[in-house]
Each structure stands twice: as structure tokens, then as C-alpha cells.
Amino acid sequence: MLNQDSIVFLKQILNFWPHLTPDEQDFLLDTAQELQFSKHQIIHNGENHCAGVILIKKGTLRTSLLSEEGREITLFRLYEKDVCILSASCLLSNITFDVQVCAETDCDVVLIPSSVFSKLAQHNIYAENFSYKVATERFSDVMWAMQQILFMSFDKRLAIFLADEAARTETTSLRLTHEQIARYTGSAREVVSRMLKYFAEEGIVSLSRGEIKIIDKEKLRSLI
Amino acid sequence: MLNQDSIVFLKQILNFWPHLTPDEQDFLLDTAQELQFSKHQIIHNGENHCAGVILIKKGTLRTSLLSEEGREITLFRLYEKDVCILSASCLLSNITFDVQVCAETDCDVVLIPSSVFSKLAQHNIYAENFSYKVATERFSDVMWAMQQILFMSFDKRLAIFLADEAARTETTSLRLTHEQIARYTGSAREVVSRMLKYFAEEGIVSLSRGEIKIIDKEKLRSLI
Structure with missing residues (x-):
């Protein structure tokens, strides 16, 4: 009942x-x-x-x-x-x-x-x-x-995913592995790692073990 | 009325x-x-x-x-x-x-x-x-x-497309450009051309201007 x-x-x-x-x-x-x-x-x-x-x-x-x-x-x-x-x-x-x-x-x-x-x-x-x-x-x-x-290029997809994830969990520090992100975005781990490295180089995120920190929200949004 | x-x-x-x-x-x-x-x-x-x-x-x-x-x-x-x-x-x-x-x-x-x-x-x-x-x-x-x-590898998708197309039009001579096939299969023209060349090399199809002829139906089906 x-x-x-x-x-x-x-x-x-x-x-x-x-x-x-x-x-x-x-x-x-x-x-x-x-x-x-x-x-x-x-x-x-x-x-x-x-x-x-x-x-x-x-x-x-x-x-x-x-x-x-x-x-x-x-x-x-x-x-x-x-x-x-x-x-x-x-x-x-x-x-x-x-x-x-x-x-x-x-x-x-x-x-x-x-x-x-x-x-x-x-x-x-x-x-x-x-x-x-x-x-x-x-x-x-x-x-x-x-x-x-x-249809979307992967940088855009990844940016959307990170922004959504940050909004959903109300934090800018995302505790996600590249493998998990690949699964969620329908991509491959290698592709995710490569693009995250690119984002890091662009000063959009910083990467450390098991964590992705969004450091430039505006720049991230500009990709979307 | x-x-x-x-x-x-x-x-x-x-x-x-x-x-x-x-x-x-x-x-x-x-x-x-x-x-x-x-x-x-x-x-x-x-x-x-x-x-x-x-x-x-x-x-x-x-x-x-x-x-x-x-x-x-x-x-x-x-x-x-x-x-x-x-x-x-x-x-x-x-x-x-x-x-x-x-x-x-x-x-x-x-x-x-x-x-x-x-x-x-x-x-x-x-x-x-x-x-x-x-x-x-x-x-x-x-x-x-x-x-x-x-999820499907493209050779399989292309083989399915060609077999379907042949069945639908009741002929083994398909008058389709690589561009059209790319559109229909959600791929790129270059990818289609490359795979068709491979199919031709394998003796599955023969290619001539504006026409794709299926010459080995069994081999085509074996890909599906």
C-alpha cells in the first residue's frame, strides 16, 4: 500500500x-x-x-x-x-x-x-x-x-556538458573521469582527454587527478 | 471532396x-x-x-x-x-x-x-x-x-544501404552519386568513395561514372 x-x-x-x-x-x-x-x-x-x-x-x-x-x-x-x-x-x-x-x-x-x-x-x-x-x-x-x-562539433558538445553538469551540481569542480564524460557525451575517452587538454590550454578549465575545475565560465559559454 | x-x-x-x-x-x-x-x-x-x-x-x-x-x-x-x-x-x-x-x-x-x-x-x-x-x-x-x-561500422551500413536500394529498385545497377549515398547514409562523400573503392577491390561492386553495379550479392550480404 x-x-x-x-x-x-x-x-x-x-x-x-x-x-x-x-x-x-x-x-x-x-x-x-x-x-x-x-x-x-x-x-x-x-x-x-x-x-x-x-x-x-x-x-x-x-x-x-x-x-x-x-x-x-x-x-x-x-x-x-x-x-x-x-x-x-x-x-x-x-x-x-x-x-x-x-x-x-x-x-x-x-x-x-x-x-x-x-x-x-x-x-x-x-x-x-x-x-x-x-x-x-x-x-x-x-x-x-x-x-x-x-551534428555538433565535439568542443561545443563538451562545453555544453560541462556547463550543464556544473549547473546541475551547483559547483565548478566536477569530479568526473574522462571515461565517464566519454560515456555521457557519446564519445571516446581519447577524444575527451584531448579536448579537455585543449580547454585547459585555453584557460577554460584546470585539470587535476579525478577533477575538472571550470575557471573561465564566460569562455566556456562562448563555445556553446 | x-x-x-x-x-x-x-x-x-x-x-x-x-x-x-x-x-x-x-x-x-x-x-x-x-x-x-x-x-x-x-x-x-x-x-x-x-x-x-x-x-x-x-x-x-x-x-x-x-x-x-x-x-x-x-x-x-x-x-x-x-x-x-x-x-x-x-x-x-x-x-x-x-x-x-x-x-x-x-x-x-x-x-x-x-x-x-x-x-x-x-x-x-x-x-x-x-x-x-x-x-x-x-x-x-x-x-x-x-x-x-x-554503432555500426560503415562497411556494414553501406552494404545494407546498397542491398536495400537494389531490392527496392529491383535492379543491381544503382544510379547514385557518392554524394547522394553519403546523404542517405549519414556519412561524408569521401568516406563513401573510399569504402566503395574497397568494395570494388573486393569484387563486390564495379564502379563506373554515375553507376554502381553489384556483382557479388553473396559477398555483399556477408557484410550485413
């Missing part, structure tokens, strides 16, 4: 709530679960079961695409009040690809199991429409990522 | 038809248009108006992503009985990117103007759901394209 806080949260996020019958509402509240994910936990991947629709109460989820050789491209991140629908991709008849969803931070979520959401969507067009609408929103996110990856 | 053939076609493709009121059905039939597009005609792009939902009776539409510098990546093609929804992207509140749609062949289509579809979708959840469901299908197409582009 959900606590009162989670019930309020669920009704707020699932905007089709008023279109559910009382029975459907009870069914949803009886079967939804409060869960915690710990940082770096893998929540969904191709081989895994189709867990369900995840409503994020607190924390960040990261969705990425994995190649057969293990290369990883970040597609988008989801934050508080966002809905993760690709972890319930088996519900969406048109979704034929698979992605990995992992917890980027510790997370508090409400999970609606796939079997539950599937039943609702089959009988209630508003619930079905909610899932396709959220999926279409993610489509936009992915197209954005794709444009970044395909 | 649509001819009888197009009316039957429209009812078949728009599977929410039975959920429309008689007034909505009349409104749709009164405002839908038969159109012809000629080969290479640009039907939709970022700056253009949001034409509407296009139902393809005959022909092929190609959807691509354009960079600011004019680089072009093919995302997917749509064929007979497919629905082009991104040409009505203004209807989908969550679609915030823009793409180009162009006619790859001469096309016969039925167009439902955006203003018409918008009215239907606002009042009829089944119509709205149809548009998001089709958009989600395109999401799958784009993810497929993205995986091709990001």
Missing part, C-alpha cells in the same frame, strides 16, 4: 486519474509500489523484464542506448515528477527498440507494474493515451540528443 | 473512424484533400507551415534531419498505407524538434489539414491517441536509424 504522500503524488502525475472508474482507481492504488533505487542501479535493460511505469518522486534516472560492443550513448535524463515509460516498453505496441535505464542518483519512485498498467490501458483509452503521449515526449528528447551527437 | 476510393482508404487507415460522431465523420470527409506530390518535392520542413496528417496511397516519403550547415540524415521512409504525422508536428504538444519530409517518388496522398485534425483530437480522445500512437511508431524507426548511425 502507498502512503498518503505517494497517493497524492500519483494522482497528480497520472492526469488520467479522473477518467478512471472507482474500481480502476482502487486497483491502481492497491498494486502501485513505493520503491527505492540506489545510485548506479540498473533498472531496465534489453534482457530484463519489463518492470513498469516509474513515477519519480526524488532523484535522477538516465536512459541510454547500448551497442553490442558495450558502447553507451546517453539519450536523456528524467528528474522529479517525470514519468519513465520505456521501462514499460512492452506495453507500447510500437516500441521495438530497447534501452537501458539506470539510477544516476539514489531515487524514490512509485512503480506501476506493467501488468497493472497494461490492464488499465486496454480498458481505458485515457490511460493508453497517457502512455503514448509520454513516449512522444521522450521521442523529442531523443531527437535532441541525436542532433547533439550527429 | 474525396473520391470513393479515397474514402474507403481513409476509413481503413484511420482506425478511430468508428469512434467519431457522425458530425465528426462528415467534417473529416468534407475537409480531407487528395493531393499529388512530385518526386523530390519538399513537403515539410522547419520553417514551413504544419500541413497536416498525410495518408500515403501511393509512393514513398522520406523523413530526414537537417543540421544548420545543411548536412542531412535519413531517419525513415514511409510507404503505401503509412501515416506521416511529423508533417503535423504542431498538433503534438510534445514534439519540439523539426525534420524535413520530402517525396522520394511521385506520391498520391490524402491530406487531413492540421486545423481539422487538431479539432478532432481536441474533442475525441481516440483521434488524439491515434496521433500519439503513430508518433511512437516513428520513435521506433528513429531509434533504429540512430543505432545504425552510431
Whole structure:
């Protein structure tokens, strides 16, 4: 059973709530679960079961695409009040690809199991429409990522990444390895190291073991 | 007014038809248009108006992503009985990117103007759901394209492109410039030329001015 806080949260996020019958509402509240994910936990991947629709109460989820050789491209991140629908991709008849969803931070979520959401969507067009609408929103996110990856020169991408990361973590000292940055920006470690060296030479950042310090914000922004 | 053939076609493709009121059905039939597009005609792009939902009776539409510098990546093609929804992207509140749609062949289509579809979708959840469901299908197409582009080595991509092209045009002599292939495969002309030269050296294709002849289908397939 959900606590009162989670019930309020669920009704707020699932905007089709008023279109559910009382029975459907009870069914949803009886079967939804409060869960915690710990940082770096893998929540969904191709081989895994189709867990369900995840409503994020607190924390960040990261969705990425994995190649057969293990290369990883970040597609988008989801934050508080966002809905993760690709972890319930088996519900969406048109979704034929698979992605990995992992917890980027510790997370508090409400999970609606796939079997539950599937039943609702089959009988209630508003619930079905909610899932396709959220999926279409993610489509936009992915197209954005794709444009970044395909068309932007890497200095610009790296500058955007560092600026975003600094804003998100509210610090100018980023504790990230080059390997991690490569993973996040869809690049290779060597490329990241080379570009960071260039940024350092330009006086934009200073580099020390395991840390990248932004020392000229203006110059960084000018690249974006 | 649509001819009888197009009316039957429209009812078949728009599977929410039975959920429309008689007034909505009349409104749709009164405002839908038969159109012809000629080969290479640009039907939709970022700056253009949001034409509407296009139902393809005959022909092929190609959807691509354009960079600011004019680089072009093919995302997917749509064929007979497919629905082009991104040409009505203004209807989908969550679609915030823009793409180009162009006619790859001469096309016969039925167009439902955006203003018409918008009215239907606002009042009829089944119509709205149809548009998001089709958009989600395109999401799958784009993810497929993205995986091709990001993760596949280029020899594989080029082999797939040539085999597809040969199958589609039912010939082994492809009249395509290296520039065109680069555009279609999201690569650069130099890269295409280099790889084609390699394919020629391997006895997979033979090259002459403006023509690529596939001479060893089996070897081409072995790359895929």
C-alpha cells in the first residue's frame, strides 16, 4: 500500500486519474509500489523484464542506448515528477527498440507494474493515451540528443556538458573521469582527454587527478 | 471532396473512424484533400507551415534531419498505407524538434489539414491517441536509424544501404552519386568513395561514372 504522500503524488502525475472508474482507481492504488533505487542501479535493460511505469518522486534516472560492443550513448535524463515509460516498453505496441535505464542518483519512485498498467490501458483509452503521449515526449528528447551527437562539433558538445553538469551540481569542480564524460557525451575517452587538454590550454578549465575545475565560465559559454 | 476510393482508404487507415460522431465523420470527409506530390518535392520542413496528417496511397516519403550547415540524415521512409504525422508536428504538444519530409517518388496522398485534425483530437480522445500512437511508431524507426548511425561500422551500413536500394529498385545497377549515398547514409562523400573503392577491390561492386553495379550479392550480404 502507498502512503498518503505517494497517493497524492500519483494522482497528480497520472492526469488520467479522473477518467478512471472507482474500481480502476482502487486497483491502481492497491498494486502501485513505493520503491527505492540506489545510485548506479540498473533498472531496465534489453534482457530484463519489463518492470513498469516509474513515477519519480526524488532523484535522477538516465536512459541510454547500448551497442553490442558495450558502447553507451546517453539519450536523456528524467528528474522529479517525470514519468519513465520505456521501462514499460512492452506495453507500447510500437516500441521495438530497447534501452537501458539506470539510477544516476539514489531515487524514490512509485512503480506501476506493467501488468497493472497494461490492464488499465486496454480498458481505458485515457490511460493508453497517457502512455503514448509520454513516449512522444521522450521521442523529442531523443531527437535532441541525436542532433547533439550527429551534428555538433565535439568542443561545443563538451562545453555544453560541462556547463550543464556544473549547473546541475551547483559547483565548478566536477569530479568526473574522462571515461565517464566519454560515456555521457557519446564519445571516446581519447577524444575527451584531448579536448579537455585543449580547454585547459585555453584557460577554460584546470585539470587535476579525478577533477575538472571550470575557471573561465564566460569562455566556456562562448563555445556553446 | 474525396473520391470513393479515397474514402474507403481513409476509413481503413484511420482506425478511430468508428469512434467519431457522425458530425465528426462528415467534417473529416468534407475537409480531407487528395493531393499529388512530385518526386523530390519538399513537403515539410522547419520553417514551413504544419500541413497536416498525410495518408500515403501511393509512393514513398522520406523523413530526414537537417543540421544548420545543411548536412542531412535519413531517419525513415514511409510507404503505401503509412501515416506521416511529423508533417503535423504542431498538433503534438510534445514534439519540439523539426525534420524535413520530402517525396522520394511521385506520391498520391490524402491530406487531413492540421486545423481539422487538431479539432478532432481536441474533442475525441481516440483521434488524439491515434496521433500519439503513430508518433511512437516513428520513435521506433528513429531509434533504429540512430543505432545504425552510431554503432555500426560503415562497411556494414553501406552494404545494407546498397542491398536495400537494389531490392527496392529491383535492379543491381544503382544510379547514385557518392554524394547522394553519403546523404542517405549519414556519412561524408569521401568516406563513401573510399569504402566503395574497397568494395570494388573486393569484387563486390564495379564502379563506373554515375553507376554502381553489384556483382557479388553473396559477398555483399556477408557484410550485413
